[in-house]
Amino acid sequence: MAVTTCLTWMQEKHLKTYFGEEQFSLLYKASVHGFSKEKLLDRCSHQGSILTVIYNEYHILGAYMPGGYLGELDISITLFAFQETEISKCEIGPLNPCLLFSGNNINSQFIINLEKKAVVTSVTTMEKLGLPQCCMSFKECEVFRCEDLLDKRSVDGIIELKESLMSTIRTYKPYGGLVHQIQILLLGPIGAGKSSFFNAVKSVFRGHVTNQALVGSDITGVSEKYRRYVVKDGKDGDPLPFILCDLPGLSEKEGRLCLDDILSVLKGHVADRYQFNSMNPVKPGHGDYICYPLLKDRIHCVAFVFSAYSVHCLSDEMVEKIKRIRKELIKCGMVQVVLLTHVDTLDLITKGDLIDIYKCVPVKLKLEELHREFGFPLSDIFVVSNYSSEWELEPVKDVLILSALRQMLWAADDFLEDLPLEETNRGV
Amino acid sequence: MALLWLWCRSAAIAPIQTLAWEPLYASGAALQKAKKDRKKKKERKRNLSVEGVLCCDMFVTLSFTFLSLKQAALISAEPSPNRGCSINQSREYSIYAPSNSENRYGTMEVTPRLTWNEEKSLQKLLGNVSLRLLYKSSVHGNSFGTMLNKCSCQGSTILMVYLPNNVFGIFVLESYPEMSEHLKKPTTSFLLSFQKNKIMEMTAAFFNSTVDLIDNKLRFNFSQVQYVLLRSNTQNIFIPRLLGEKLGLTYDFKSQYTEYEVFRVEGMKDEPGYINRIAGATPHRDSLLAELRAYRPYADLVSEIRILLLGPVGSGKSSFFNSVKSIFRGHLTRQAIVGSDISSITEKYRIYSIKDEKDGKSLPFMLCDSMGLNEKDGVGLCVDDIPHILKGCMPDRYQFNPQKPITPKHPTFITSPSLNHRIHCVAYVFDINSIDNLSFQMLAKVKQVQKEVLKCGVSQVALLTKVNNCNGVLQDNFLQMSESMIYKSQVRDVNMMLGIPKSNILVVENYASEREMDPLQDILILSALKQMTRAADDFLEDLPLE
Numbered sequence: 026m027a028v029t030t031c032l033t034w035m036q037e038k039h040l041k042t043y044f045g046e047e048q049f050s051l052l053y054k055a056s057v058h059g060f061s062k063e064k065l066l067d068r069c070s071h072q073g074s075i076l077t078v079i080y081n082e083y084h085i086l087g088a089y090m091p092g093g094y095l096g097e098l099d100i101s102i103t104l105f106a107f108q109e110t111e112i113s114k115c116e117i118g119p120l121n122p123c124l125l126f127s128g129n130n131i132n133s134q135f136i137i138n139l140e141k142k143a144v145v146t147s148v149t150t151m152e153k154l155g156l157p158q159c160c161m162s163f164k165e166c167e168v169f170r171c172e173d174l175l176d177k178r179s180v181d182g183i184i185e186l187k188e189s190l191m192s193t194i195r196t197y198k199p200y201g202g203l204v205h206q207i208q209i210l211l212l213g214p215i216g217a218g219k220s221s222f223f224n225a226v227k228s229v230f231r232g233h234v235t236n237q238a239l240v241g242s243d244i245t246g247v248s249e250k251y252r253r254y255v256v257k258d259g260k261d262g263d264p265l266p267f268i269l270c271d272l273p274g275l276s277e278k279e280g281r282l283c284l285d286d287i288l289s290v291l292k293g294h295v296a297d298r299y300q301f302n303s304m305n306p307v308k309p310g311h312g313d314y315i316c317y318p319l320l321k322d323r324i325h326c327v328a329f330v331f332s333a334y335s336v337h338c339l340s341d342e343m344v345e346k347i348k349r350i351r352k353e354l355i356k357c358g359m360v361q362v363v364l365l366t367h368v369d370t371l372d373l374i375t376k377g378d379l380i381d382i383y384k385c386v387p388v389k390l391k392l393e394e395l396h397r398e399f400g401f402p403l404s405d406i407f408v409v410s411n412y413s414s415e416w417e418l419e420p421v422k423d424v425l426i427l428s429a430l431r432q433m434l435w436a437a438d439d440f441l442e443d444l445p446l447e448e449t450n451r452g453v
Numbered sequence: 454m455a456l457l458w459l460w461c462r463s464a465a466i467a468p469i470q471t472l473a474w475e476p477l478y479a480s481g482a483a484l485q486k487a488k489k490d491r492k493k494k495k496e497r498k499r500n501l502s503v504e505g506v507l508c509c510d511m512f513v514t515l516s517f518t519f520l521s522l523k524q525a526a527l528i529s530a531e532p533s534p535n536r537g538c539s540i541n542q543s544r545e546y547s548i549y550a551p552s553n554s555e556n557r558y559g560t561m562e563v564t565p566r567l568t569w570n571e572e573k574s575l576q577k578l579l580g581n582v583s584l585r586l587l588y589k590s591s592v593h594g595n596s597f598g599t600m601l602n603k604c605s606c607q608g609s610t611i612l613m614v615y616l617p618n619n620v621f622g623i624f625v626l627e628s629y630p631e632m633s634e635h636l637k638k639p640t641t642s643f644l645l646s647f648q649k650n651k652i653m654e655m656t657a658a659f660f661n662s663t664v665d666l667i668d669n670k671l672r673f674n675f676s677q678v679q680y681v682l683l684r685s686n687t688q689n690i691f692i693p694r695l696l697g698e699k700l701g702l703t704y705d706f707k708s709q710y711t712e713y714e715v716f717r718v719e720g721m722k723d724e725p726g727y728i729n730r731i732a733g734a735t736p737h738r739d740s741l742l743a744e745l746r747a748y749r750p751y752a753d754l755v756s757e758i759r760i761l762l763l764g765p766v767g768s769g770k771s772s773f774f775n776s777v778k779s780i781f782r783g784h785l786t787r788q789a790i791v792g793s794d795i796s797s798i799t800e801k802y803r804i805y806s807i808k809d810e811k812d813g814k815s816l817p818f819m820l821c822d823s824m825g826l827n828e829k830d831g832v833g834l835c836v837d838d839i840p841h842i843l844k845g846c847m848p849d850r851y852q853f854n855p856q857k858p859i860t861p862k863h864p865t866f867i868t869s870p871s872l873n874h875r876i877h878c879v880a881y882v883f884d885i886n887s888i889d890n891l892s893f894q895m896l897a898k899v900k901q902v903q904k905e906v907l908k909c910g911v912s913q914v915a916l917l918t919k920v921n922n923c924n925g926v927l928q929d930n931f932l933q934m935s936e937s938m939i940y941k942s943q944v945r946d947v948n949m950m951l952g953i954p955k956s957n958i959l960v961v962e963n964y965a966s967e968r969e970m971d972p973l974q975d976i977l978i979l980s981a982l983k984q985m986t987r988a989a990d991d992f993l994e995d996l997p998l999e
Contacts, residue, residue, distance in 0.1 A: 027721065028608040050585040051717075057606055067602040071593055073563040170563060170586075182569020200811065355790050355798060362787075383968060400793035403966035404785055432785075438811065439788035445850065 028057055030167055031080055034386045036107065038373045040076065043105070043112050044089050047174035047377040049076060055166040060139045062126040065168060070094040074171040075122070079137065079144055079163045086144070086154060088135065090122045093170070104135050106154040115153035139166060174377035175421065183380070183420045190427035191230070195258060197266050200438040203449055204321045207267045207437040208253070210290060211364075212350070213330030214343055215274030218366030221411040222330060223254050223269045226430060229423045230258050230265065234412045238271060251290065253297040267434060270324060273301055275350075277342040284353060291327075291357055293318030320449065325437040327354055329363045329401075333391055333408075334370040344398060351399065360440040362433055363395060363406040368425075379421045382408050407432055563592055565714060567613055571620065571647055575611070578645075578657060579624075579718060580731060581969075584611070588715040595685040597671045600715060605629045609718040614683065614690055614710045620647040621690065623673055623681060624718070625664065626728055639663055641728045642673065644681065644692075646700045656700050657732075683713070726929055734972035737931045741979040742780070746809055748817050748986050751993040755873045758989040759804070759819045761842060762916075763902060764882030765895060766797045766825030766833065769918035772963035773882065774820045777982060778807050779964055780975050781816065789822060791965070797825035797833060802842065802851040818986060821876065824853045826902070828894035831856045836898065839905040841866075845874025872996075877989035878912045881951065885917040885960065888943045896950065903951060910995065912988035914957040915947045916981060923973040926960050931976050934960070959984055 030037070030051050041047055053068040069075055075094060078087040086106035092098065099119040105112050117134045125137050136145045143162050151159050199207055211219040220238035228234045238254065252271045255264050272290065273282050285306040289295050296313035307314065315322060329347065331339075339347075354361055368374060371387040378385050383392075392406050407429035410422045441449075565572070565586050576582055587610070588603045604610060611624040627640035645657035662680075665672040669685040675696060682691040692706040721727065750758050762770040771789035779786045789805070792798055803822040806815045823842065827833025837858035841847050848865040859866060867874060881899065883891075891899075906913060917940065920926065925939045934955075938944070944958045959981035962974050 027719070028606070028717065029719065050587075052587065052603070068587075071563070172564070176564060178564060179569050182573070185570060351792075356800075358790075360787055360790065396793070402787075402791055404964060404968055405787060435784060436787055439786050442808075443788050 028054055031165055032078065036085065039110060039112060042373060042375070044076070044171065046074070046171035048172040049169035050172060051167060051169055053168040055139060060142060062139055065139065066094060066123065069168045072170045076169045076171055078167045080165040081161050081163045084156065086156070088125060094122050104150060104154060106156060108155050113153065113155045115150050137166070174380060179380065180420060183424055187420050187423045187427060190424065190431060194427065194431060194434065195265065197434050199266065200441040203441050205266065206264070206321065207325045207434055208270055208323065209267060209433050209437070210270045210272065210324040210327045211330050212272060212327055213275060214339060215276060216335060217274065217330040217332045218411050219271055219274070219330045222364060222366060222409065223271060225409070225411050225426050226269065227256050228412055228418060229426055230256055231260060233417055234415050251295050251297065251299045251301065275343065275346060277340055277346070284350065287350060288353065291324045291359060293322030324359070325440050326433050327359050327361045328433060329361065331363065331365055331395065332367045333365050334367055336391065336395065348399060358443060360436045361405070362436050363401050364429060365391060365395065365406060365408045366411050368408045369410045376419065376421060379410055379425060382425065563589055566615055566712060567714065578731070579721065582718050582720040584716040585719055586714060587717050591712045595688065597666055597669065597685050601629055601631065601666065604715045605631045607717045609721050611716050611718055612713060613716065614713045616708045616710050625662070629664065643732065644696065644700060658700055727924065729929055730924060730973065733930065734976060738972040738975045738979065741976065741983060745979060745982060746816065750817060751990040754993050757817050757819050758877040758986060759821055759875065760878045760880055760985050760989065761821045761823065761876040762880050762882050763823055764826060766827060767793065768882045768884045769963050770882045771799050771822055772965050773916065773918065773961065774805050774822055776963040776978050777820065779970065780978060781807055781809055782811060785964055799824055800853055802847050802849065802853065804849040826895065826898055828892050828898060836901050836905065839902055840909065843876045843906065843909045843911055845870030845876065876911055877992050878914065878985050879906050880914050880916045880985060882916045882918060883947070884919050885940060885943050886919055888946050912992040913953055914959060914985055914988050915951060915953050917943060917947065917958065917960045918963055920960055920962045923962050923977055926977060957984060957988060
């Protein structure tokens with residue numbers, strides 16, 4: 026029989042956010058371990074900071090004890106109760122936290138009687154917590170140890186993983202040696218974070234945050250030119266085996282960046298820094314037009330880029346446009362993945378969540394939304410958190426960025442492997 | 454040479470010790486054991502005194518070993534958040550001393566010593582679980598009684614024991630019992646170890662065990678004579694050779710541990726036999742992979758067999774190819790474009806060759822992917838295209854036309870296909886969740902298709918995709934479909950619908966929403982592929998002599 030908590034992911038998350046903790050480990054559950062003060066203290070003493078949660082038929086309330094049950098120490102205790110998704114609180118103490126479980130002259134503000142399955146509060150406490158009465162029965166009591174997700178142990182492991190990913194990417198060789206560098210096209214609405222993603226990738230290999238590609242929230246979109254960004258390994262290092270290609274953001278308005286332009290980019294006809302003209306799609310005769318592109322000039326993987334905070338307000342026209350583009354890409358045999366950027370802007374998501382980001386409920390919902398709207402397989406959608414206000418790197422963000430990049434390289438291998446023989450005969 | 458002889462001699466002694474070892478079931482046995490121990494000491498001493506010269510060599514060897522172990526311990530010692538905490542080993546309960554690693558509340562940090570990467574390896578082994586620290590001996594004390602106060606009735610747990618050069622883990626599926634009880638009923642468990650070498654390495658061995666707590670000894674009994682023993686008073690762990698062989702130990706293992714921790718294992722799939730399945734999954738998967746790599750078509754009549762995937766839009770044909778390729782590649786791949794759409798994503802005929810790993814050689818089978826069937830005429834795959842595909846006339850990448858079949862006049866039409874070009878096995882692909890909702894028109898179209906297949910004499914299998922519980926399909930040894938399979942009714946429906954034998958109705962879950970490879974999922978896919986190779990062999994064997 027598994028010993029699990031009654032808290033939902035959202036309830037747990039609200040408590041974590043409220044008390045500044047990042048992980049709860051269940052130590053005691055009254056319905057399993059016995060409604061007994063002695064049993065609770067046996068399991069929960071000397072465990073660090075403690076969160077005690079009481080489940081009434083209609084209410085969830087409890088007490089947060091920094092430092093936990095330690096015998097003789099007096100501490101300030103924060104009582105709390107859920108009000109829908111809000112939390113009301115009441116500070117008591119300093120007092121010995123063991124006194125919460127037995128009434129006496131010192132503490133009459135909040136008493137948990139496990140044997141009787143009842144909690145008794147003072148009138149003041151009741152009012153501050155928004156409870157309906159001073160004496161309430163409860164059906165369950167759980168006690169958690171509070172922990173930090175990003176302690177030294179975790180960060181060391183994440184840094185090790187980051188180094189491993191960087192090494193894998195540095196030594197990557199495209200399938201069959203057909204090209205030296207993979208070209209990845211970033212495609213998405215204005216403000217989705219395409220240029221931001223390039224900056225993030227470059228930052229990881231540079232070792233600090235950089236901003237080579239201009240980014241901003243200007244409604245007209247900052248990127249007007251086609252850019253082929255080479256990423257170096259370190260400040261003066263060798264070029265890495267991939268190039269990130271950035272197009273102006275997609276817009277609902279017709280003619281800003283038309284489908285023909287995108288197809289030309291895919292085939293490798295468009296030169297670096299080409300200025301797109303809404304009136305004239307790129308065509309032979311332009312000074313920079315590449316008439317006979319080689320395999321290395323082509324796009325080998327397309328990444329659709331969406332921002333987590335704006336994907337739900339895409340207009341119907343934009344959705345339709347993206348679907349049309351996707352259909353054309355499929356006809357070209359182009360392998361596609363999806364990037365969901367700015368994941369830390371989602372409700373309740375904090376840095377510690379990035380460690381296991383795909384298990385977070387708000388992220389799951391967002392991925393399912395993309396799957397439903399556009400038909401992308403869930404396994405083809407990767408989540409990243411871009412750099413915006415930081416100066417220095419965060420390993421936990423780097424791991425997401427590098428993992429997504431590695432998937433793109435694998436996708437490009439699939440594209441190259443799928444090419445007809447006659448197309449691979451063209452030299453690099 | 455002398456040293457070699459010494460080591461051989463040491464090795465020769467080990468079996469005697471093993472045989473002499475007896476379980477401690479009664480105080481009488483304990484007394485006898487004490488006597489035998491005394492006798493053994495005398496014998497050992499006598500040997501040493503007789504072999505005067507060798508005695509010096511042995512001493513030197515032992516000293517060297519001791520120094521090496523000590524150096525290794527110093528080198529491999531990791532910064533511990535509880536460094537500076539002194540434990541009085543002569544007492545049952547420790548006196549807590551001030552520590553260098555107090556947190557912001559001035560109390561002991563209760564954080565795992567298990568490294569992050571070791572934790573990740575464990576999580577993956579157990580099926581993507583979470584580990585929650587319940588007990589830490591450097592904080593809570595060495596006593597197993599105190600440990601049981603915190604760790605009994607907590608569900609599945611794993612005990613991690615930290616030694617200078619190893620970390621041992623003992624997983625127990627059932628809860629530890631309350632103090633003074635014994636876990637009499639055998640429970641699934643496994644023993645694992647991490648070695649602290651340059652490359653993190655974990656090996657695991659699965660057993661059933663009972664758990665005893667006797668005075669200051671915690672014992673995991675795997676059989677009458679095989680048990681792991683921990684002593685809290687001396688902080689020693691004992692693992693007998695026969696038990697430890699699967700972990701790479703070649704001798705009775707005794708060592709002092711510095712600390713132990715107990716974690717609750719959360720998120721275990723709550724199904725009988727799940728742990729046993731995990732234990733057998735990876736070896737079986739590897740064996741299937743090896744078998745398929747080594748497969749040779751019947752009588753070497755062709756170099757590769759061709760398996761044609763036919764089925765309604767969205768049934769998972771292209772996903773199946775991607776999944777097969779992913780297994781041989783070792784990570785998720787997406788060569789065939791898939792996705793949700795009303796019309797078929799696949800619009801071209803594709804003959805997919807699969808390489809063994811990224812730059813390996815081609816495998817002896819090809820998967821042929823087609824446009825999805827649609828219940829309406831003039832939409833989806835044209836039924837009149839089927840004979841041309843089966844005979845091997847349709848070229849790779851042919852753009853299907855739902856309203857008109859390919860003709861011999863097409864520029865790349867293969868006019869004289871050889872046996873290599875032909876289809877050797879047809880797999881009808883259905884979403885297992887849509888079997889009950891197949892429309893009359895779709896069923897009629899599938900029958901139409903089948904008619905063409907039967908006319909050509911090609912072997913047939915059915916592939917049911919999108920099961921959401923891999924664990925309930927096969928028997929525990931993965932060799933047969935389970936009698937109590939939860940998809941029995943769907944298999945029966947297809948059996949009656951198409952007349953395909955149940956043994957050729959295959960159940961899989963493609964990789965479409967997962968982010969990690971899973972050996973249980975691999976086994977279903979590879980088993981299906983294996984059945985397809987057998988079906989193709991049947992076809993080849995049945996060919997008339999020409």
